[in-house]
Amino acid sequence: MPRPVSYRIMTMRLPLSKECATIISVYAPTMTNPDENKEGFYNQLASVLSGIPRTDKLLRIGYFNERIGRDNDKWPLVMGKRGIGKCNFNGELLLALCSEFKLILTNTMFKQKDERNTTWMHPRSRHWDMIDFIMTRCWDKMDIHSTRAMRGPNCWTDHQMLRPKVAFRIRQRHNRQGTSKPTKLNTAKLRIISHRKSFEQEMDSALAQWEEKESSTSDEEWAALQQVVYNIAKIYLGKPERKHQDWFDPQRQGATDSYEQKKPSPPESVANQEH
CATH class of the missing domain: 3.60.10.10 (Endonuclease/exonuclease/phosphatase)
Structure with missing residues (x-):
C-alpha cells in the first residue's frame, strides 16, 4: 500500500x-x-x-x-x-x-x-x-x-x-561472494575393491557417530549429514588427476630437443648473412 x-x-x-x-x-x-x-x-x-x-x-x-x-x-x-x-x-x-x-x-x-x-x-x-x-x-x-x-x-x-x-528487466541472481562450490572428487578410486571397502567402513563409523548427535531442525540435520559424507569422501578419494599434460612436461621437452638436434643446418651463405 x-x-x-x-x-x-x-x-x-x-x-x-x-x-x-x-x-x-x-x-x-x-x-x-x-x-x-x-x-x-x-x-x-x-x-x-x-x-x-x-x-x-x-x-x-x-x-x-x-x-x-x-x-x-x-x-x-x-x-x-x-x-x-x-x-x-x-x-x-x-x-x-x-x-x-x-x-x-x-x-x-x-x-x-x-x-x-x-x-x-x-x-x-x-x-x-x-x-x-x-x-x-x-x-x-x-x-x-x-x-x-x-x-x-x-x-x-x-x-x-x-x-x-x-519494461523492467529482471536481473539474474548471482552467487554471493565468498561462497565456493565443493571440490570435485576422484570417484574412479571406488573401482578398486580394497580401497572401496576401507572407504565404506570409515563411512559407516562416521555415520554411526553422526546419528548419536541430535539437531534442532531438519535443515540443520541435512547440512550436518552432507558435511560428514563430503569430509570422509574428500579424505579417501581426493581430487581427480589431470587428464592433460602441461606443454612444458619432460616428455614434450625431450621431443623438442630431439627435433632441434635433427633440424638441418642452414647454408653457409645464409649463416654468414645472419652473422
Missing part, C-alpha cells in the same frame, strides 16, 4: 517476479517558498532515497517546480540532450540530488517535439516549460522506452500528464 512520508512525499513498493519496484511521488515547493523549506524538502527526499534497497527498480515521479535548462555538458550523467529553457535555483537542487543518487531525468532522453516534452505553460508569458519529471536509476535507463506528455482535450489540466512506457 502507498506509504505517506509527508504531505509532499509518498512512496509505494511493488513486488515483481524476483525483485521489487519502488515508486516515489512528490510535490516540490514552488519558487515563492523560502529557501529553508526547499532545502528541508530535498533533505527529506534524500533520506527516503538512501533507504531504498539498491536492488530495487526505482521510479521517481511528480511535480518538481524546477527548470533544469539544457546544459547537458555540465550534467552528462543526469540529463539527456533534450532539455528546455534555462536552469533556476530549484533546478540546481534537483540536479545535485540526481547526481548524488545517480538518477537520470527520462524526459530529456528521447528525441521528440517540444510539445511532447513540456508540461506546464506560464500564465503570463504563455511559454511552455518542463517542470514535471520522471526519474530512474542511471543503470536502469534502458527500462524506460519513452516518456512523453499526454495532449488532447481529455487530458487537459494545469499540468500536462506524463506517460512513461516501462
Whole structure:
C-alpha cells in the first residue's frame, strides 16, 4: 500500500517476479517558498532515497517546480540532450540530488517535439516549460522506452500528464561472494575393491557417530549429514588427476630437443648473412 512520508512525499513498493519496484511521488515547493523549506524538502527526499534497497527498480515521479535548462555538458550523467529553457535555483537542487543518487531525468532522453516534452505553460508569458519529471536509476535507463506528455482535450489540466512506457528487466541472481562450490572428487578410486571397502567402513563409523548427535531442525540435520559424507569422501578419494599434460612436461621437452638436434643446418651463405 502507498506509504505517506509527508504531505509532499509518498512512496509505494511493488513486488515483481524476483525483485521489487519502488515508486516515489512528490510535490516540490514552488519558487515563492523560502529557501529553508526547499532545502528541508530535498533533505527529506534524500533520506527516503538512501533507504531504498539498491536492488530495487526505482521510479521517481511528480511535480518538481524546477527548470533544469539544457546544459547537458555540465550534467552528462543526469540529463539527456533534450532539455528546455534555462536552469533556476530549484533546478540546481534537483540536479545535485540526481547526481548524488545517480538518477537520470527520462524526459530529456528521447528525441521528440517540444510539445511532447513540456508540461506546464506560464500564465503570463504563455511559454511552455518542463517542470514535471520522471526519474530512474542511471543503470536502469534502458527500462524506460519513452516518456512523453499526454495532449488532447481529455487530458487537459494545469499540468500536462506524463506517460512513461516501462519494461523492467529482471536481473539474474548471482552467487554471493565468498561462497565456493565443493571440490570435485576422484570417484574412479571406488573401482578398486580394497580401497572401496576401507572407504565404506570409515563411512559407516562416521555415520554411526553422526546419528548419536541430535539437531534442532531438519535443515540443520541435512547440512550436518552432507558435511560428514563430503569430509570422509574428500579424505579417501581426493581430487581427480589431470587428464592433460602441461606443454612444458619432460616428455614434450625431450621431443623438442630431439627435433632441434635433427633440424638441418642452414647454408653457409645464409649463416654468414645472419652473422
